[in-house]
Amino acid sequence: MPKSDALLTKSDVAHERTIVTPSGSRTFGFLLLPDFALLTYASAIEPLRAANALSGQDLYRWRHISVDGQPVKASNGVAIAVDERVGETLALDALVAVAGGNPARFRHKATFTFLRRLAHRGVMLAGISGGPYALARAGVLAGHRCTLHWEHIPAFTEEFPDLDVKRTLYEIDRDRVTCAGGIATLDMMADLIARDHGPGLANAVSEWFLRTQARPASGAQRMAPRERFGIGNAKVLSVLAEMEARLEEPATRQELAALAGISLRQLERLFADHLGETLGAHYLRVRLDRARSLLKQTALPVAEVAMACGFVSTSHFSRAYKARFGASPKGERV
Numbered sequence: 001m002p003k004s005d006a007l008l009t010k011s012d013v014a015h016e017r018t019i020v021t022p023s024g025s026r027t028f029g030f031l032l033l034p035d036f037a038l039l040t041y042a043s044a045i046e047p048l049r050a051a052n053a054l055s056g057q058d059l060y061r062w063r064h065i066s067v068d069g070q071p072v073k074a075s076n077g078v079a080i081a082v083d084e085r086v087g088e089t090l091a092l093d094a095l096v097a098v099a100g101g102n103p104a105r106f107r108h109k110a111t112f113t114f115l116r117r118l119a120h121r122g123v124m125l126a127g128i129s130g131g132p133y134a135l136a137r138a139g140v141l142a143g144h145r146c147t148l149h150w151e152h153i154p155a156f157t158e159e160f161p162d163l164d165v166k167r168t169l170y171e172i173d174r175d176r177v178t179c180a181g182g183i184a185t186l187d188m189m190a191d192l193i194a195r196d197h198g199p200g201l202a203n204a205v206s207e208w209f210l211r212t213q214a215r216p217a218s219g220a221q222r223m224a225p226r227e228r229f230g231i232g233n234a235k236v237l238s239v240l241a242e243m244e245a246r247l248e249e250p251a252t253r254q255e256l257a258a259l260a261g262i263s264l265r266q267l268e269r270l271f272a273d274h275l276g277e278t279l280g281a282h283y284l285r286v287r288l289d290r291a292r293s294l295l296k297q298t299a300l301p302v303a304e305v306a307m308a309c310g311f312v313s314t315s316h317f318s319r320a321y322k323a324r325f326g327a328s329p330k331g332e333r334v
Contacts, residue, residue, distance in 0.1 A: 026093040026196065028062045031111070032082065033134065035101030038074040040129045043185035044096055050205045051193050059197060063090065067108050075100045086114045094124040096131070100181070103130025104155055104297035112138035122175065128188075129181025136160050144176040150221045154290055155297030158308070169219045180221045187215045231274045235260040239267065243283050247290050250310040253279055288324045291317070295332045302329045 030045060048060040066072045069085030084090060087110055095118055099106065115138035119125055127135040132148040133156065135141050147166045148156060157165055170179035170188035172195075179188045186209060194202035206214065225240045226232060239256045256279065257264040264279075271279045291309040294300055303314050306329075311317035321329050 025058050026060055027091070028060060029065050029084075029090060029092040029095040030062060031065045031086070031095055031097045031131075031134075032072040032074075032080055033067070033097065033099040033103065033106055033111075033131070034072060035075045036072065036098040037100035037129050037181055038076055038078055039183070040100065040181040040185050041074070041080075041098045043183055044098065044128060044189055046209070047186060047189035047193060047205050050208050051197070051201060054204045054208065055197070055201060063092070065090075065095075067111055086111050089117070092118065092123050094126060094177075096126040096128060097134045098128055099130035099133060101130070102297055103133035103152060104159070106134060107137070115140055119175075124175045124177065126177035126179070128179040128185050131181075132156070132178045135176070135178070136163060141176060141178075144173040145171045146173070146176065146178040147171045147180055147221075148178060149180045149182075151293065152297060154293055158294065158298050158300060167221055168217055169215060169221060170217050172217065184215070184219075184221070186211055187219075188217070190214065191217065229275065233270060233274055235262060235267070236270050236274050239271075239279075240282075243286050247287055247309055248307070250283060250287065284320060285324070287311070288321060291321060291329070292325065292332065295329055305329065 028048060030041065032041065045062060048062060051059050063084055064080060064082040065084045065086060065088070066082040067086045069082060071079040071081045073079045086108070095115070097115070111134060115125060115135060119138075119140040125135055125140055127133070127146075127148070129149050130152055132141065132146050133152065136146070136156070136159075141160075141163055145164045145166055147168045147170060150167065153165060153167065157163075168180070169184040170191070171177070172188070172191065177188065177192070179185050186206075190202045190206050190211065193205055206212070222228065225237050229240065231237065239260050242251055242256060242259055251259070253264055257267045260267050268279055271277060271282060275282055287309040291305050294305045294308060295302075298305075300308070302318070306314050306317035309317070311320070318328055321327075325332070
């Protein structure tokens with residue numbers, strides 16, 4: 001079993017490596033996990049570089065860390081060299097865990113111990129894109145608001161039902177920072193730079209990267225159905241929103257028609273006109289997409305995944321799943 005923070009030895013402290021930085025400078029550690037998202041990583045580190053260049057000072061420094069000290073490949077195959085390995089005791093001001101791909105599969109105990117040690121020392125811990133998974137498994141997100149990429153939220157909330165998960169762009173809650181990733185990371189970094197050095201520098205960094213419109217932390221991660229589906233019919237949009245909100249206990253077709261204030265026949269005609277499919281076919285697709293996410297990112301039994309996505313029969317779920325994706329739910333995990 002890994003040592004807890006309470007069991008840190010004199011040897012651990014003796015090996016602490018201090019990074020010398022100018023007065024007022026902050027050192028960030030970037031913990032790159034396998035298949036991390038390169039865009040997310042760049043959106044986190046480049047604003048720090050820009051802040052240094054625009055201020056003419058070394059306001060920020062950074063170190064790269066991997067689980068084994070070896071270069072880490074991003075999801076697109078680009079490898080980033082690192083400076084340290086997990087287990088080194090570094091004097092950091094902040095550590096940013098960057099993950100992508102399927103972060104639910106990352107279960108490296110030494111990394112979780114490393115994160116707990118940093119938390120014990122008061123280091124600000126951040127997770128971006130799928131990075132909050134590592135923080136949650138280390139047990140350092142309890143009592144803090146958090147967010148992560150919308151694709152990972154269903155599985156994340158199944159595994160960590162007691163965490164306060166938001167569907168926001170980013171959350172800064174005391175010494176815990178989480179972000180949905182992608183270009184939302186640039187919004188988060190501008191906020192952090194503003195807190196450190198004022199809005200003037202943060203705005204200059206934003207303009208350098210052509211970020212001419214600030215998005216608040218509370219902004220939505222996904223486009224509204226109107227933009228996502230490219231339709232403007234209010235009745236169809238209200239039904240689409242209801243479908244996405246009711247997956248475990250799906251609404252009946254009659255309930256959806258009543259919500260839209262029209263007959264079921266009229267609603268079916270609208271779906272055919274605007275989406276090119278029936279009401280039932282679209283709802284089934286939404287539920288199966290959620291099921292696939294849960295199968296890939298959790299260890300939930302197939303029967304529980306079926307129930308979570310509104311299927312009362314496992315056999316029906318399996319048939320529908322195979323018809324949609326060409327593999328059975330169990331085969332998805334092979």
